[in-house]
Amino acid sequence: INTRAFEHLALEASLRRAIEKDEFVLHFQPLISSQSHRAVAVEALVRWEHPELGMVSPARFIPMAEETGLIVPMGQLVMEKACRAFAENWTSDDGLEYISVNVSARQFFQEGFLDMVDSTLEKTGMEPRHLELELTESVFIQDVDRTVELLDQLRKKGVKLAIDDFGTGFSSLSYLKRFPLGTLKIDQSFIKDVHRNQDDLAIVRAIIALARAMKLRIVAEGVETEDQSALLIGEGCNILQGYLFSRPLPLLELNSFLTSSVS
DSSP states (O other), rough: HHHHHHHHHHHHHHHHHHHHTEEEEEEEEEEEETTTTTTEEEEEEEEEEEHHHHHHHHHHHHHHHHHTTTTTHHHHHHHHHHHHHHHHOOGGGGGGOOEEEEOOHHHHSTTHHHHHHHHHHHHOOGGGGGGEEEHHHHHTTTOHHHHHHHHHHHHHHHHHEEEEEESOOOOOOHHTTTTTSEEEOHHHHHHTTTTTTTTHHHHHHHHHHHHHHHOOOEEEOOOSSSSHHHHHHHHHOOOETTTTOOOOBHHHHHHHHHHHHHH
16 A cells, blocks of 8 residues: 555656656547548547656546646646647648547636636637537536536637537536537447447437437547448448547657548
């Protein structure tokens, strides 16, 4: 127990130093249109290049960042890196409509979050319409009125909004209609066996029907096989994301991927 406690404290100290020294890099996973079969967006995913441990798994440091509150300054770094990457590397000629960035509940409700988004867009020269913020259901059940207020202000700025990992939380569907969302992402836990499990297929169909009725863009996460892809396209899913198409890639590899998919 003492050893684990020491390792926990050491990792927390390293994480604080990583934020100060900006040891984080972004990898980007393409989102593929079910119609054109080309990338129409990318999701920015943070990676930690530890000077001694090498690449540290997000599964190891993201929960700690949430627990300690370090997710707030780290999230700001990630958003700035993502916006700068899009503004400096891609245009409409590349076919990319937006970059998606994950935002934690703790970051979303932090005082000054809207000002941080504004300053990040201004600093990086990023157009708001090219930025999508992904929020999990945990955000929506904390303070509904405050959430609606913040989301409305973001939408008025032109920023896109998505609900991530849909179906895994406990948010009421009556709340969903109040949120000015543009995208609904189906959690990969429902996609894994969707082509051979009738319960998963029924859930996916229900989510797609709900999203279409509410005029939301539908993204399926965790697509790994041709069978999954064909089924999801047949059911009316707009965008597919997963290892079938590409793992998350460093910037240079992503640009090569985009070039090869266009040619």
